[in-house]
Amino acid sequence: MNKGTIKQILLITDGCSNQGEDPAAMAALAKEHGIVVNVIGVMENYETDDRGMKEIDNIASAGGGVSQVVQTKQLSQTVQMVTRQAMTQTIKGVVNQELQDILGDSQSMEDLPPEKRGRVMEVVDDLGETVNLEVCILVDTSASMKTKLPTVREALLDLSISLTSRMGENQFCLYTFPGKRKATSKIMSWTPKIDHISQVFSKLASGGVTPTGPAIRDVIKSFSTSSRRHLISHDDEAYDDGPRY
Amino acid sequence: MTMKPMMMDQDIKLHPGTRIYGKWHKKTYQIMRHLGSGAQGTVYLAHSNQGEVAIKFSKDPSSLISEVNILKRFVALQGDPLGPYLYDVDDWVTNKGTINFYVMERIKGVTLDDSIRHKGFEWVYVFILQLLKDLSRLHELGFVFGDLKPENLMITESNYRIRCLDFGGTTQLGHSIKEYTEFFDRGYWGMGTRKAEPSYDLFAVMMIFIYAAERRRFNKTEHPRDQLIQKIKTNPKLKPFEKILLKALAGQFHHANDMRQAFLYKMNETNRIESRITRRRTATSPSKKRYQKKKTVSGWIGASVWAVVIIALYVMYTVLYVM
């Protein structure tokens, strides 16, 4: 399990989906494909929208990821924190699985005495630093998101600073929804350089409905087909149209 | 495999008198009062067999374990302590679930943040020099502090010594910084990566200096680099240290000790110039009256800066060499 790949969808939205499949179901589907779904809810005033917050929570739970609702100005730090925590969570999940295989029953990291837990955490830390990361960024560009897009761009550039500071490799791609005649449009295909987003962002058009479920379903396909099975997959598998290193 | 979101949004609130019982090491602690809270956790003062201790509870168990891993390394260390002494790590089983905690030495004093608000700017040099010394040792051990900011630094009541707290952001050299705070983070200011290297911490030291002079945090503008340079060049408290601060800003100090030496050298230098100026002034007063009048404002600012530097030098000597 030395050098694997973690696959994540990073969904940035401001609330309620209103078209197509239940986004939580599609997130659960992503999880079955070995892809974790993280959700950032961007709100102007996050006290108000209960339904939106519930949906955001549900998508992340179903997708095995982390969710956080933030006000626009805190977006940068949240995006990187959520990505990082989800990565640690995925690795911990795999490590826990391994522990269960070795120690049997319901043993997990939390059941170990503090001393041993510390050792395991060092391993988790190391893996988080060296593992390869594939993040498909999925941005809601429905009408209500228009004023928030410059901040989203800023936050993604900030995320790139954090991720490129890691030792492991990174691959990013960017999709927005709703698309022209489909649920999503592909804005940027897989690349190790997230800063390219800077240029494409100015061209983003916003408006239309919010097909969050179909959008998630769509981007699952963007990940390489051959290595979807495991949350941490190994490098020796061949990629088709997925990220290339 | 169950995975649920790890982030708990609510802080841990405990009443004085609450008994904390450790599941593994069977020690009991009694909560006395709240000491402080940060982004990750809450720290309480408590009674124990060892006397008064500080107990930290964290929202994120992973962050707590990483922190303990670092503190453990310090226990065996010779010389001045780099962080609070670690006494115990355990789990507290409550009817609402298990809470991880660790027990450490209680550091009596105020945070640098409070100290900056109540003490003169001259103290900041002293604390920064002490801090650079500690950072140099930490870097030598192979770690970068990471989340360096006034709330994570304490000034001890007994001997005015700076002590680092909160090693949740402390990261192995070469890895990516685990936790940071935007205002003190060079990534936020567009001045470099978040790779753990000594220059990352030294940038934060420079920001602490700016913060102490400006007494507030401000947001970045369109051109963050120029904005910081402008602050350094125009604030009379920062101006004398312009060269050093700009070098730290650009990430050109690779060792904490180099930055420390630069500060020490600068203070000696300004002290020499200052004594020359005072000598000359007493010799030539009458003929320069008209010229001096024009210069009053900038001269006055200059004089107050020099005065501060002299006081700083004095304080520095007493604290660094006598205590």
Ligand SMILES: Nc1ncnc2c1ncn2[C@@H]1O[C@H](COP(=O)(O)OP(=O)(O)O)[C@@H](O)[C@H]1O
């Ligand atoms: N050992 C200690 N002794 C006294 N006060 C402490 C100690 N540790 C923490 N504190 C206080 O608690 C606050 C929060 O602790 P910190 O470890 O920084 O939490 P966080 O990880 O959430 O930032 C600190 O700013 C400080 O005021």
Ligand SMILES: [Mg+2]
């Ligand atoms: Mg703190």
